[in-house]
Amino acid sequence: MRPVMQTLQRPIVYRSAIALYVIMMLGLITASVAIGNRDVRSALYLTGSPTWNTPRPYAVRALYFDAATGTRLAPDHFEIQWSAPDSPPLATAEAGPGHYLHIQLPPYERLAPEHNDDAIDALAPGAGADAATKTRDICALARRQTVPDLRDCWTIELREPPRTPSDALQQAIGPSTSRDPDQDERRPALTDEDPSSQLAIQIGPADGELVRGLPDTLWLRVLERSTGQPLRAHLDITLERGLTQAPLPTSLTTDTLGLASLPVHATTELTLKVKARPYAPTDPPTSASYTLRLPTVAAQFAVSLPRPFTVAGVPVEGSVNTILTDAPFMTDLFEGPSMIAANAFGSANGSGGFTLPTPESQNPGPLARVQVYQSFFGAGDAWDIAHLLILKDDAPETLRETTALLLNHLHTTHPDERWDAYLDLLSPPHSPSVDTAGRIAPLIAFALSRLPRDFQSPQPLLNTREEDRRELEAWKDDLQRDLYYMMIVVLLVGLLIVAYFALLGLRRLRREKALLAEIDLELDGPLTDNSDARLEDLVTLFQAFIVFATIALFGLGIILVVSYL
Known part of the structure; x- marks a missing residue:
């Protein structure tokens, strides 16, 4: 020791x-x-719909970025797959401008059997009430040479397809979404100054809301108050209050369906006086006077379509005006709560265009919604929408039938608006006033403008940075x-x-x-x-x-x- x-x-x-x-x-x-x-090296933020209408495509938008700095990255490979190990890719995508990733999966029913197992049988009509919905886990896989592979999953609800076109139309119309925090304080958009007049006026959109600082359109309809029959009429328009960037037309003439469009480029809330009088000299000498109070919102975007309908499988094209200079914008195509197409586009000098694919289907739509906004992480109040009909073919009779389906829905939900007069014109044998697409288009545009402004921002499905x-x-x-x-x-x-x-x-x-x-x-x-x-x-x-x-x-x-x- x-x-x-x-x-x-x-x-x-x-x-x-x-x-x-x-x-x-x-x-x-x-x-x-x-x-x-130590921190997370890479992250994936993915948005889309939590539900999948199985006969339709399913679209998602993603952004792959450095988790520490927020710098956007372009993955070497990006795919969507089922959650089972070693699942083959359902679809792949490459990063586009702004490094955004857009993927459109084919309709669920068209996926190969090894992809979807027996889920189609469970969703088939007549499979039972307990099989009306089914959930599946779906995953995103991103690979980049300098960082570890990133794979994360979310749960999607597979919905039974609507049984009839009428059901599909009703499911495609959502609740109204406001872009104005002071909407509850608004006065009525339309005031009848002479309720005893034989003529009546309606406007579209019903709330008269316009996008501030951008070109917009207000639809006007003139009809007989007692019968609801459309009338050709002269409209005298006077701007009583407010500012516009371009002079307003002082007069308009409605077509045989009683419709006219008023181009407006408002910078403030407008107050208009509109006086309607018969177009034909032989008509009884009567008139109607209305006061229009048109509110404006700072939506930053205004979308317009060259025509309010398209054929299934034919891309929908449109134009966008914006107060933002050279700013990219997101464009989505929704059918009810489901996003079926998405992409990002650029603008120059305050304007831009877009093209989105429409689903090829035996029983399309019949109603879809184009959405335009800027922020990938949340649109806020800066957005605009446009509804359109999707037809199964380009036959004139198909256009009339689909239009009648829309008008019948409006007549059922708002019988006091007298849509039955138009339904009579569309019923066989149809009226010459609705015998061509050019004559029906204003009626479709006006009817669509009366639908709820049902914007729905794509929901965050994955946010791997926060989870990781x-x-x-x-x-x-x-x-x-x-x-x-x-x-x-x-x-x-x-x-x-x-x-x-x-x-x-x-x-x-x-x-x-x-x-x-x-x-x-x-x-x-x-x-x-x-x-x-x-x-x-x-x-x-x-x-x-x-x-x-x-x-x-x-x-x-x-x-x-x-x-x-």
Whole structure:
């Protein structure tokens, strides 16, 4: 035992112990700092619809970016797949302008059997009420050479297709969405100044809302008050209050369906006086006077379509005006709550265009909605929409039947608006006033403008940065807790080392005192008195206390600092 103690008392031993102690403490501090600074390297933000109408395509929009800096990245490969391991891709996409990723999956019913298992049978008509909806997990996979692969999944609800075109139309119309925080304080958009007149006027949209600072269109309809029959009429228009960037027409003439469109480029809320009088000199001399109060909203975008219908499989094209200069914008095609197509387009000098594919289907639509907005992460109040009909073919009879379907819905929900007069014109044998697409188009546009303004922002389906950061923080908390315990153990070991060497010093001191005592006996006289010895012991104990306290405070300080990293 004595040789071991002698070895431990060598200077090289305690110097080595101190060096190892310092290295261990520095290693723990470095590990804790490295773990504390670790962050998610890449992230994926994906939006779309949580539901999939199985006979229709399914579209999503995604953005792949550096999770630490927010810099947008273009993945080397991006695909959508089922959640099963090693599932083949359902669709792939490449990053476009702005590094946006757009994917359109084919209709669920057209996917190969190995993709969809037996889900189609469960959703088939007559499968039972409990099979009306079914959920599936679907995943996005992004690969980039410089970062680990990113794969995450979300749950999608597969919905049973509507049984009739009428059901499909009703499901495609959502609740009205407001772009004006002060909408509840608005006055009525249309005020009848002469309720006893034989003529009546309606406007579309019903609330008269216009996009501030951008070209827009207001539809007007003139009809007989008692029968609802459309009338050709002269419209005299007077601007009583408000500002426009372009002069308003002072007069319009309605067509044989009693319809006319008023181009408006408003910069403030407008108050118009509209007076209607018969077009034909042989008509009874009567007139109607209305006051129009047209509110404006800062929607930043105004979308317009060249015609309010298209044929299934034919892309829908349109134009967009915006107050933003050279700003890209998102464009979606929705059928009810389901996004069936999406893309991003650019604008120049305040205008741009878009093209979106429409589904090829035996039983399309019949109603879809184009949405335009700027922010991928949330549209806010800066958006605009346009409804359109999707026809199964380009036959004139198909156009009349689909138009009648829309008008019948409006007549059912708003019988006081007298849509039955138009339904009579469309019934076989149809009236010559609705025998061509050009003559029916204004009626469709006016009818669509009376539908609710049902904008629906694509919902966030994946936000891997937030999810991964929560998981990473939980992992770091567990690991750093273990590191703190190890630091405490190392600190205690350091205190034991100091205590050991302090005891060695005290032992050496006592041995020296014993030698001095023997010398005192031999010389018959003490070299030191007891008071000096006691004072020296107190000083030694005080020095030891300072050393222990300093080490303890140093260790606790390190733990405290590391805990905030």
